[in-house]
Amino acid sequence: MKSPARFEAVVQGQGNPPGDFAVFKAALLREWRLQVRRRGDLLNPLVFFALVVVLFPLGISPTQEILAPVAPGVLWVAALLATLMSLDALFRPDLLDGSLEQTLVSGYPVAPLALAKVGVHWLLSGLPLVFLSPFLGVMLYLPWQAQGVLMLSLLLGSLALSLIGSIGAALTAGVGKSGVLMTLLVLPLYIPILIFGTGAMQAAIVGNPPGAHLALLGALVLLALSLSPWAIAAGLKIAVSGE
Amino acid sequence: MSFDNLSDFLAMGGHGLYVWSSFALGLLILIGNVLLPWLKLKATRNQLQREYRRQANQNTPASASDT
């Protein structure tokens, strides 16, 4: 292992560390490659989402009078559980193979690096959920005027769900089988998102403007976006100190 | 005093079942919140005392090996 000549100079402090933003972009690229290659992990929540929605007509009744009123709730609860399921294994592999501790010792702020991971995860699992939802809405006789609101509310809501759920994923990264624990930690925190998301759809169904609900949902997204990266970073540090 | 006699008090104007079951449950929780920690504290003291005694017994026959 002979080092090239330029390494001698390196020790004298001639390294050229890139800025935080350059590393953030590199992290985005890396996460994208990484998560795209885990196809099963991306597909499973979508299939879960569709299956749960399909179970309701079979379990309750296939008639429009019964399904249409519960459609917003069913779609939202199914989306919420699917998101929760997909987040469970967000950080655990990184903890187990050592890439998480390498992130912590990289010298770059952990919060944006964690945000890169969560953001890419949302792009690959939350966004497809949004685009799948209208098809399932049709199956539940969701009125046409509510379809757009369904997608819009899920677009905002899934972002908040991902950000808040990732805090739970970080805290339970060191726990072997954390499915139920993570559900218990995160579901109470999901309730406001569920309330405003379904509220927007119900407003649209009865013909009211859903703007207020969506604005509140947007406010929740902004709040989650500004606070949860720090909580996730703190959670990851705690998880690593337990290894 | 809002009650004329004991049976009035127990009946609580027909709501006795609700009032008394609430208060029974409430008192149970309140007492449990003191009794259980108290028992735990006593058990902890006893457990540690036994532990120390056992360590002392282990250490005296052997030489002063300190682990």
Place this chain on the structure above:
Amino acid sequence: MFEPPSAASAWLQVEQLACERDERRLFSDLSFSVSAGDMLQIEGPNGVGKTSLMRVLAGLLPAVEGRLLWQGEPLEDQWSEFYQATLFLGHLAGIKPELTTLENLSWYAAQEGETDEALLEQALAQVGLQGYEDQPAHQLSAGQKRRVALARLLITHKPFWLLDEPFTALDKAAVAALEQRMVAHTRAGGAVVLISHHALEGLPGLKKLVLQASVEEGR
């Protein structure tokens, strides 16, 4: 950017460090320092806290007592400067199985502003991974994953290395090459702290720190 310190002041100074795991005292009152040109080997039987010490030094585990100084100043005020200068390799290689060998290395290189792919390929070739550049890392053996991590030592600009059992799963030739690289690094003014059971006696500038099985004291 990392400023080379004057010869007099130590890079890392450890003062009266104590560490606990699961309420068990691993070591206490541990003091030593590491300066430019040092190679410090930490030895000791299993379970005395070698890895915990390394993780404390890397800031991954809080110390119970004592303090750490980086270039004479408390470390907790300057983690970012410390990490800019420090490369930590733990038990785990930090290699993602889904990424290729080259992609794995390039992520770590990118953190140091190194984007020259030819240089990375050259480094991989030097650790004996030529031809594996585009293999997903899950196809690599444990020793090969370890080598990907060690290839980082060839491209890094960081002068202070913390290596936990770097020789694990390496064959003889690779061990010799790694020893050579560490010697070159310390000669050039870097410093290495490593945990290893290997006999490194031949290496110039080697210092040793032997951790003893701790004695339960009645505090």
Place this chain on the structure above:
Amino acid sequence: MWKWLTTLYHRLGSPKWFYQITGRWLPWFAISALVLLSVGLVWGLVYAPMDYQQGNSFRIIYLHVPSAILAQSIYVMMAIAGVVLLVWKMKMADVVAQSMAPIGAGMTFMALATGAIWGVPTWGTWWMWDARLTSMLILFFLYLGLIALREALKPQEVAAKACALLAIVGVINIPIIKYSVDWWYTLHQPATFTLTQKPAMPASMWLPLLIMVLGFYALLGWSVLLRARAEVLLRERKSGWVRETLEKK
């Protein structure tokens, strides 16, 4: 005053001092809890006037309201303890937080159960998705989450920090949850008869309530100290002062 507080704070950080001083505090908490609770109970059950609308079932208020107040304030206290642990690394804060969690869960349960029982004579049903009860139910799950997380994580230092972080995240969310549930409630049903909001309660009604609230707080202190003392002994079992204290007896 400030100086006195900072000294107290630093001393409380030492487990030995904590154990010794709380041994002296314990009887005061115990006596005040017993006195306040018995006075409050007798006053509330026997002497307070009957509510003209709800009859005697309103006396459940003397348990329902104090337990609901404690359920919420204990969570806030746990979050504050979490900040103290994470920012100032004071380990005793975690001992206190750990001791509070089961009490908080118990208080939340009491508020839920008494609310449900009270619901039968007032609403004619055991459970109603009333905004207040719903928020309380969610709070109960938050407590269960905290307890479960502590059980799941090892070693203890990691569990402590993780629970502290979760409590802080939770306490930021509680007002949002409460607001959203209130909003959801008014959206779904018109505000009808609520359990506790009554116009101008006479002093003979609210004075015993105040005494009960104070009594609950005293009991909280008593219970926390008992739990914390046991926990301190366990955590410090290896240190000399625990041995000395216990061998004296």
